[in-house]
Amino acid sequence: MSENKKILVVDDEPQITRVLRRGLTMHRYDVRTTADGEAALDLLRDWSPDLVITDLSMPNMGGLELCRRVRANSNVPIIVLSVKGDEPAKVAALDAGADDYVTKPFGMDELLARIRATLRRAPAAGAEAAGSVEIGDFRIDLEGHTVTLKETEIHLTPKEYDLMVYLAKHPGKVLTHRALLGAVWGGDYTEQTEYLRVFIGQLRKKIEPTPSKPHYILTEPWIGYRFNPGE
Numbered sequence: 001m002s003e004n005k006k007i008l009v010v011d012d013e014p015q016i017t018r019v020l021r022r023g024l025t026m027h028r029y030d031v032r033t034t035a036d037g038e039a040a041l042d043l044l045r046d047w048s049p050d051l052v053i054t055d056l057s058m059p060n061m062g063g064l065e066l067c068r069r070v071r072a073n074s075n076v077p078i079i080v081l082s083v084k085g086d087e088p089a090k091v092a093a094l095d096a097g098a099d100d101y102v103t104k105p106f107g108m109d110e111l112l113a114r115i116r117a118t119l120r121r122a123p124a125a126g127a128e129a130a131g132s133v134e135i136g137d138f139r140i141d142l143e144g145h146t147v148t149l150k151e152t153e154i155h156l157t158p159k160e161y162d163l164m165v166y167l168a169k170h171p172g173k174v175l176t177h178r179a180l181l182g183a184v185w186g187g188d189y190t191e192q193t194e195y196l197r198v199f200i201g202q203l204r205k206k207i208e209p210t211p212s213k214p215h216y217i218l219t220e221p222w223i224g225y226r227f228n229p230g231e
Helices: 014-026 037-047 063-071 087-096 108-120 158-168 177-184 193-207
Strands: 006-010 030-034 051-055 078-082 100-103 132-135 138-141 146-149 152-154 174-176 217-220 224-227
Touching (some): 006 014, 014 030, 037 051, 063 078, 078 108, 158 177, 158 193, 174 177, 177 224, 193 217
Parallel strands (some): 006 051, 078 100
Antiparallel strands (some): 146 152, 217 224
């Protein structure tokens, strides 16, 4: 059950918004739609959805700019829909702040699965419902979904948080690309290495003193990553 989670759909194609409204409402989601990025930002302020689904190509304000504007002051999960299925388009969307990327045309069952996975947030990374993880320079409040690095709170998106939790719970271990993708995104994502590359890069920008010379998240060439929590 969706427990009447609120979903904002942003797409300038009326047929897409009709199909999504009907399909999502049938699964007990509370759905509102808009064809304009500016109107979407207004709805975000006034309605506070639990998830945003947005197209990339729209007049006035495209999906990438919408993602950037949303991420400036909100951690609401974002799923991008696009006819562009190439890796550069996916990387650009993820780098702009999207949590997931679905290529058109898509099946409703696939989209519903992506929605459920995105809304699960921290449990997808194996975190407990309460308590905290304190290791090295980091403290993670699992109930409050906050990460503190040396007394400074780090602003993370939902997927960045999931990834941070999983890394912190496996310090010093070499974690393969497939293991990380499966734990944080789910079994259907184990080949989506561009997701991991983008989100590791985003995490490094937020926690590393010098992102180009990482101290906390170390690369194991051709294998994966290893988390060094510090002192």
